[in-house]
Amino acid sequence: MNIIEIKSLHKTYDDDSVPVHAVNGVDLNVEEGEFTAIVGPSGSGKTTLLNIIGGLDDATKGSVTIDSTNITELSSRKLTNFRMANIGFVFQAYNLIPVLTAKENVEFIMHLQGRDKHDRESRASELLQAVGLGEMMDRRPSKLSGGQQQRVAVARALASKPKFVLADEPTANLDSKSTENLLNIMQQLNKDENITFIFSTHDQRVVNKARRVITLEDGKIINDINKELL
Amino acid sequence: MIWSIAWRNVWRSRSRSIIMIVAIAIGLFAGVFTMAFMQGAVDARIESATKTELAHLQIHAPRFLENNSSEFFITNSKQLANKIASNDSVKAASRRLIAEPFIMSAHGTGGGKLIGIEPSLEKEVTDIWEHLLAGTYLEKKGRIPPIVVGKKMATKLKLKVGTKVNVQMVDKDGDFSSKAYKVSGIYRTNNTSYDEMHLFVKFDDLKKQLGMDEDTAHEIAVLLEKGGMAPDVKPSIQKIAGGNDVQTWKELSPEMSLLTDSMDQYMYVFILIILLALCFGIINTMLMAVLERVKEIGMLMAVGMNKRRIFIMIILESVMLTLTGGVLGIIIGSGITKIFETTPIDLSMFSDGLEKYGFATLVYTSLESGTLITLTFLVILTGMVSAIYPARKALKLNPAEATRSE
Numbered sequence: 001m002n003i004i005e006i007k008s009l010h011k012t013y014d015d016d017s018v019p020v021h022a023v024n025g026v027d028l029n030v031e032e033g034e035f036t037a038i039v040g041p042s043g044s045g046k047t048t049l050l051n052i053i054g055g056l057d058d059a060t061k062g063s064v065t066i067d068s069t070n071i072t073e074l075s076s077r078k079l080t081n082f083r084m085a086n087i088g089f090v091f092q093a094y095n096l097i098p099v100l101t102a103k104e105n106v107e108f109i110m111h112l113q114g115r116d117k118h119d120r121e122s123r124a125s126e127l128l129q130a131v132g133l134g135e136m137m138d139r140r141p142s143k144l145s146g147g148q149q150q151r152v153a154v155a156r157a158l159a160s161k162p163k164f165v166l167a168d169e170p171t172a173n174l175d176s177k178s179t180e181n182l183l184n185i186m187q188q189l190n191k192d193e194n195i196t197f198i199f200s201t202h203d204q205r206v207v208n209k210a211r212r213v214i215t216l217e218d219g220k221i222i223n224d225i226n227k228e229l230l
Numbered sequence: 231m232i233w234s235i236a237w238r239n240v241w242r243s244r245s246r247s248i249i250m251i252v253a254i255a256i257g258l259f260a261g262v263f264t265m266a267f268m269q270g271a272v273d274a275r276i277e278s279a280t281k282t283e284l285a286h287l288q289i290h291a292p293r294f295l296e297n298n299s300s301e302f303f304i305t306n307s308k309q310l311a312n313k314i315a316s317n318d319s320v321k322a323a324s325r326r327l328i329a330e331p332f333i334m335s336a337h338g339t340g341g342g343k344l345i346g347i348e349p350s351l352e353k354e355v356t357d358i359w360e361h362l363l364a365g366t367y368l369e370k371k372g373r374i375p376p377i378v379v380g381k382k383m384a385t386k387l388k389l390k391v392g393t394k395v396n397v398q399m400v401d402k403d404g405d406f407s408s409k410a411y412k413v414s415g416i417y418r419t420n421n422t423s424y425d426e427m428h429l430f431v432k433f434d435d436l437k438k439q440l441g442m443d444e445d446t447a448h449e450i451a452v453l454l455e456k457g458g459m460a461p462d463v464k465p466s467i468q469k470i471a472g473g474n475d476v477q478t479w480k481e482l483s484p485e486m487s488l489l490t491d492s493m494d495q496y497m498y499v500f501i502l503i504i505l506l507a508l509c510f511g512i513i514n515t516m517l518m519a520v521l522e523r524v525k526e527i528g529m530l531m532a533v534g535m536n537k538r539r540i541f542i543m544i545i546l547e548s549v550m551l552t553l554t555g556g557v558l559g560i561i562i563g564s565g566i567t568k569i570f571e572t573t574p575i576d577l578s579m580f581s582d583g584l585e586k587y588g589f590a591t592l593v594y595t596s597l598e599s600g601t602l603i604t605l606t607f608l609v610i611l612t613g614m615v616s617a618i619y620p621a622r623k624a625l626k627l628n629p630a631e632a633t634r635s636e
Contacts, residue, residue: 047634056532056630077536084534091633095529099238104231109533111231160534168634 004030009062024219037210045219046200088157090167103137127155147178164196236546254555262563266595285451307447322354325447337388346436365391365415376414380425512616528632552613
């Protein structure tokens with residue numbers, strides 16, 4: 001079952017005299033439970049595509065339908081609520097709130113959703129245990145390593161029970177050990193809980209773990225390999 | 231949780247926040263203390279005006295105040311004064327006769343307002359007797375009637391206790407009248423202008439000189455239990471006074487009324503100037519706080535924190551920062567003000583200038599709790615207003631760009 005359907009997606013930046021087609025006619029379907037990597041050279045449109053799927057950027061043309069909702073037609077306010085309810089984000093630079101502890105960072109999104117304190121606390125603990133940070137819940141980000149921070153970010157992305165998680169270069173700032181650790185955790189979550197992950201990455205280690213690899217060049221999909229079908 | 235984040239964000243850049251909080255605290259301390267000082271000076275002036283000069287209410291015959299003419303007088307004045315004095319809100323009432331004489335002494339001449347009083351009753355209404363520098367309060371010694379003069383006039387006419395003066399005036403029937411008085415006392419109030427212009431003689435002595443009928447008076451001065459009650463008590467006194475005019479001290483002295491009314495406005499303008507200056511500091515601090523957190527704000531937007539919540543978070547942060555400094559400044563300001571409520575600030579080095587306008591040289595600070603509440607609201611408002619620009623900046627961020635910014 002497709003949870004994301006992208007049709008004839010275009011994104012053109014024409015701020016300068018020469019228009020730049022960051023995304024140029026992309027058609028793509030993503031099924032529930034996929035572990036997909038979007039790869040391509042710098043400037044190929046990976047991040048732009050991910051931003052449009054995540055509702056962080058708007059498309060020039062085309063549609064992105066997530067679970068029967070065409071998000072390109074949503075107002076800014078509705079889109080914000082839609083993101084909160086349906087999409088988890090993992091950023092390259094972790095982007096945790098430095099004044100909150102790991103547990104509070106995970107709880108925060110549930111607070112925005114209006115969930116009660118007990119529910120928030122138990123789910124945050126559960127998720128942090130799942131990413132191997134059960135003992136470090138009360139530490140602030142500054143007291144955690146980069147890999148640990150990114151694991152908190154993964155727990156935060158899952159806190160709202162999203163339909164899928166978008167991870168933009170999640171391993172770019174991590175060392176090999178942390179990368180391996182993080183990817184194993186995400187793979188495990190994907191396998192055990194059927195959580196859909198979509199990465200944009202340059203990292204071959206991520207590509208190796210992905211079950212589907214989509215290659216972009218000049219804003220177009222030039223290759224789409226589903227390893228399970230090979 | 232947003233409150234908690236906002237509070238923790240205040241302390242994120244500890245030294246910057248502390249500098250801003252100290253600046254706000256100093257500004258508010260200065261504001262509170264200046265307000266208390268100015269209020270104290272005005273209160274003292276009003277106290278002096280009502281206790282020494284005007285009393286709280288005055289009753290006159292219609293048209294008397296137009297030119298202080300002796301032909302407009304209150305009849306049955308003794309009975310009326312007694313009736314007024316028996317009112318529950320009234321502390322004391324005193325009859326007066328008033329003339330505008332020409333005064334001659336061996337060393338010069340002068341004019342002023344001559345007030346005929348009944349000393350025992352007048353003592354209960356005004357406190358001129360407490361300001362005597364020399365002599366007695368109209369105690370007659372010998373056959374020449376006594377007169378009390380102000381220090382300023384005494385200096386001008388080179389008068390001392392025992393000196394004779396000749397007082398000339400036009401009596402009730404329009405005839406010229408001249409009479410000798412002997413200085414029995416010299417007083418000095420905080421108001422040198424008053425001291426220069428006001429002389430006191432006994433009610434009966436002036437009555438004779440003016441040729442007034444029995445039981446008449448030009449003025450009844452009324453001291454109330456509480457000065458602030460004057461406008462409320464006025465209607466009941468008016469009922470007793472019948473066709474005579476009753477006026478409060480504010481009506482009698484418009485310049486005093488203006489002083490009290492405009493003082494509040496001046497003080498708030500003063501505070502607003504302080505807060506406006508602080509406003510720019512807070513805007514700068516909050517702008518820096520927002521620009522340092524572009525990535526974080528972008529993340530908050532991305533994960534679903536709507537614009538309203540982001541706006542509230544930044545406003546809260548600014549209000550908390552401002553309120554911390556503001557409350558600190560208000561507490562220190564009121565604490566120091568409290569000390570000077572009982573220990574006066576000595577301004578005797580400026581006595582010449584101050585006394586000319588009737589201001590005391592010893593000022594006790596005075597601060598009402600209502601003023602502190604208003605100030606706290608103004609501080610909160612300043613925090614909110616200061617955060618609007620930085621918050622708008624934050625709301626204009628594009629989450630996609632902000633999350634990837636360096």
